[in-house]
Amino acid sequence: MPIRQLPEDLINRIAAGEVVERPASVVKELVENSIDAGARRITVTTANGGMDLIRIADDGHGMDRDDLLLSVERHATSKLSVDDLDDIRTLGFRGEALASIGSVSRLSVASRTHDAESGMVIVVDNGRRSGPMPQAMNRGTVIEVKDLFGQVPARRKFLKTARSETAAITDVMKRLAMANPEIHFVLEGSDRTASNWPAVVGEGALGGRLGQVMGSDFVENAVTLATARHGIVVAGMAGLPTYTRANSLSQFYFVNGRSVRDKVLVGAVRAAYADYVFRDRFPVVSLYIAIDPAEVDVNVHPAKAELRFRDQGAVRGAVIKAIGLALAAAGFKASTSVAEDILGAFSAPEMAEPAAPAPIAPTGSWGARYQPQRLDFGGGRAPLNLDASPSRLDGFTEPSARVEPAVAAAPTEDFPLGTARAQMFDNYIIAQNGDALLLVDQHAAHERLVYERFKAQLASGPVASQAQLIPIIVELPEEDCARLQEAAPELERFGLYLDRFGPRAIAVRETPALLGSSDIAGLVRDLADGLAEWDSTAALSERMEAIIGRMACHGSVRSGRRLRVDEMNALLRDMEATPHSGQCIHGRPTYVELKKGDIERLFGRSR
Numbered sequence: 001m002p003i004r005q006l007p008e009d010l011i012n013r014i015a016a017g018e019v020v021e022r023p024a025s026v027v028k029e030l031v032e033n034s035i036d037a038g039a040r041r042i043t044v045t046t047a048n049g050g051m052d053l054i055r056i057a058d059d060g061h062g063m064d065r066d067d068l069l070l071s072v073e074r075h076a077t078s079k080l081s082v083d084d085l086d087d088i089r090t091l092g093f094r095g096e097a098l099a100s101i102g103s104v105s106r107l108s109v110a111s112r113t114h115d116a117e118s119g120m121v122i123v124v125d126n127g128r129r130s131g132p133m134p135q136a137m138n139r140g141t142v143i144e145v146k147d148l149f150g151q152v153p154a155r156r157k158f159l160k161t162a163r164s165e166t167a168a169i170t171d172v173m174k175r176l177a178m179a180n181p182e183i184h185f186v187l188e189g190s191d192r193t194a195s196n197w198p199a200v201v202g203e204g205a206l207g208g209r210l211g212q213v214m215g216s217d218f219v220e221n222a223v224t225l226a227t228a229r230h231g232i233v234v235a236g237m238a239g240l241p242t243y244t245r246a247n248s249l250s251q252f253y254f255v256n257g258r259s260v261r262d263k264v265l266v267g268a269v270r271a272a273y274a275d276y277v278f279r280d281r282f283p284v285v286s287l288y289i290a291i292d293p294a295e296v297d298v299n300v301h302p303a304k305a306e307l308r309f310r311d312q313g314a315v316r317g318a319v320i321k322a323i324g325l326a327l328a329a330a331g332f333k334a335s336t337s338v339a340e341d342i343l344g345a346f347s348a349p350e351m352a353e354p355a356a357p358a359p360i361a362p363t364g365s366w367g368a369r370y371q372p373q374r375l376d377f378g379g380g381r382a383p384l385n386l387d388a389s390p391s392r393l394d395g396f397t398e399p400s401a402r403v404e405p406a407v408a409a410a411p412t413e414d415f416p417l418g419t420a421r422a423q424m425f426d427n428y429i430i431a432q433n434g435d436a437l438l439l440v441d442q443h444a445a446h447e448r449l450v451y452e453r454f455k456a457q458l459a460s461g462p463v464a465s466q467a468q469l470i471p472i473i474v475e476l477p478e479e480d481c482a483r484l485q486e487a488a489p490e491l492e493r494f495g496l497y498l499d500r501f502g503p504r505a506i507a508v509r510e511t512p513a514l515l516g517s518s519d520i521a522g523l524v525r526d527l528a529d530g531l532a533e534w535d536s537t538a539a540l541s542e543r544m545e546a547i548i549g550r551m552a553c554h555g556s557v558r559s560g561r562r563l564r565v566d567e568m569n570a571l572l573r574d575m576e577a578t579p580h581s582g583q584c585i586h587g588r589p590t591y592v593e594l595k596k597g598d599i600e601r602l603f604g605r606s607r
Contacts, residue, residue, distance in 0.1 A: 020100055022159055023050025023148055024168035029097035030143050031176050034058035037141065039183065040199065044173060046189035049165030051156070053189075054145040062141055063111040068122050068132050071109060074099040098143075103127045104155065105148045111141040126151050166191050174213050175259035178252060178286060181209035210237055210286055214250070218243075218284060223326040225287070230314050232291050234322035238269075239284035240330060241276030242582060242589045250284040255296060255307060264312045265289070268319035275451075276327070276580060278587040287319065328579040332417065332591075417576055417591065420568035427559040429568045437599060440591040442568075443559045444584035445575055451552035451585050452578050453514055454494070458548070463495035465510040472508040473501055474521045480528035481506055487531055494547055498524070515555035523554040549585045 020026055027044060034042045037060030047053035063071060101107050102124030112119030116139075122131040149156035159165060170187065173195070177185045181200045188194040200208035211219045222237040236254075253265045265287060273283045297308040309315045417440070418433030429440040457463045476484070484491075485500045495512030511520050527550060534546075557563070563571075575581040575590070584590055 020104060020148075022168060023054060023165050024172045026050065026054055026101055026105075026145055026148065027056070027169050028172045028176070029101070030054070030056045030145075031173070033097065034060055034141065035176070035180055035183065037061055039140065041184040041186075043186040043188070044169075046166065046169055046187075047191055049159075049162035049191055050145075050169055051148050051159065051162065051165065052146065054148070055142070057140065057142045059138070059140040062113040062116070062119075062139055063109075064113050064116065065120050065132055068109060068111055068120050072098045072102055072107070072122060072124050072129060098124075101145055102129075104152050105150065106146040108144045109141070110135050110137055110143075112137050112139050114139050162191060170195070175252060175254075178209060178213050179254045179257050179259055179288075181205045206235065206288075207237065214284075214286065222284070223330045225322045225326050227318065227322040227325060229318040229321060231295075232289065232315060232318040234287070234289060234318050236286045236288040238272075238287070238323050238326060240582065241273060241283065241327065241580070241587060244277055244281040244283055244587070246281065248282045251282065252286045253289075254287065255289045255298075256291060256293060258298065258307075260307050262307060262309075264309055264316055265319060268316040269323065271316075272320045272323035272327075275585065276583055276587060281587060285323075289315065289319075291315070330582075331579055332575045332581040415572065415576065417572040420565055420572060423563055423568065426562050429563070429571070431568075431572060436593050436595045438591050438593050440572065440575075441584070441588075442557055442561070442563065442571060444588060445571060445581060445590040447552050447556035447584050448581045448590060449571075449574050449578050450514055450555045451548060452580065454512070454548040454552060457514070458493070462493050464513045465495035465497060466513040467510050468508065471501075472511075472520050474506045474508065474524045475504055476506060476525065476528055478503050480525075480532065483531040484524070484528055487527075491527070491547075494551060496523075496527075496551075512551060512555070515551065518555045520554075523551060526550045526554065552585060 020029075023046070027046075027050065031042055031044065034056060037058065039058035039060035041059050043055075043057045045053065045055040045057075098107065098109065103126065106126065107124045108121055109123075110119050110121035119135045119137040120132040121135040122129065122133075124130075149159070160168075170192070173185060173187045177183075177197045182205065184199040185197045186194070187196075197209065197212045200206075200212070207219050207224070210222075218239060219237065221243040222239045225234050225236045225238055227234050248266070251266070251269065253260055253262060255262070269283065269285055269287065277283055291309075295310045297310070415433060418431035418436070418438050420429055420431050422430045423442075424430060427442055429438075429442055431438040431440060454463060481500060481504060484498060484506050488498055491498065495510065495514075496508070497510035498506050498508045501507035506524060508520055508524060511518075515523070527547070530546060530550060557571075582590060
């Protein structure tokens, strides 16, 4: 078959296949044009999931007759001052959107500049252009897209249901609203419940907009990001490690105001939370990156949804540092959703029928728009003294310690985690602060404390060890002994010194000083299981978190251990001084806080 030149209408339809994937793609392209036009209010109206109607009205600077004619031509744009694709400072720049949309729908574009007495309208009906003609209208631009893919049935049949397409448009609008808090967005139509996101300006604007879109509970359970490193500004908000979701749909990424999907940013967030969340849980984040446009390539995807960083390592490091600093500043704070879950459990249907009454026992008591925002985490916490901190828990090695079920009221002190009142089921500490009751999981909390101390010691060199007067002999299968023998040089970094003791035993000569009189034999068996699972001692250094996590688990005060009041209070004070102590190393909360009002709600006393 000979080579031939394709007709213009077919070229436009091919281009539309790249740019106009579905109605949500049309909304994204057109609203981005409104943002680039300086609009301060944008209203989007849809019908039948955008397949019948998409209407975008804005109050931007508008277009005159000449610009209106060029706007529906291919590769015509006002968004590149020079022919330099390495310096993109607008959302749209290809100049294909209107031409592509007009080739697969009935498109009308009406616009009026701020100094014009009336507007003009141009129509492109599936590639056939008419106008422009005069039209009475307010200043700004109104674009209508009707019967999308109506004359391209092969494309329309691949669209999803109207409900799915409506949801996709909502998602696009949420992302655009999150990226532009200074713009008032309205989303309405016969196929949806209206959404209204008023403009938010000044200090706290970003948090205000995220509260509008993602909900106030996210803002209440998130920390603020605001750092700059190597010319990369990282702003936004990141949820506490105990505030997670079952999938990654609540993770939002923006680069220079553009919503993107990028594996570098996704990987950086995963790494930043690696110590704090379950493997099958996902943190909630809204991450904003401001970077020199020359350092990022946004021209790698027709819909501009993906990009490429020139220095991926620098971006990854900046994100990890920003989240790490913010989570560390949050200290022991845990999400309020934990308490909400508890209250929900009390009102669950299975609790509606009360059990037989039981006896009641007495109890005791960036760029210009994305500059870093001011970090204000409050609390005024003193820095953690890791050398002195372990000594507070020396009493935990005393297995015969006991505590009465109820403790006489101690003098009220203004501690965030309160004063210990009692211990339940030999594992849960009941504490009280000024306005709340707290339940603390002693094993999970101490596990995090030991873990953080291991990390701090490893950062400055090998972990301090303690020689055993008589080596501890641990009997194991021969293959496990071989794995431990091979890993022995690496394990010395963690303060664990062991040798082969015959074909089926390991002799432990020195143990990490942080572990005290822990179950060393159990730890060695646990490490042997880990080595079998990882199947590579060469990668042992990459498993640092897993190794010290196992050590922390064996070195923490166990469930079933009865504590004295001073031991319980020492644990609470150490939690207040230790970053990330609001969750254990597996991502579970270490404490639950029930405000006085929450407790009153349980007894029907709230008004």
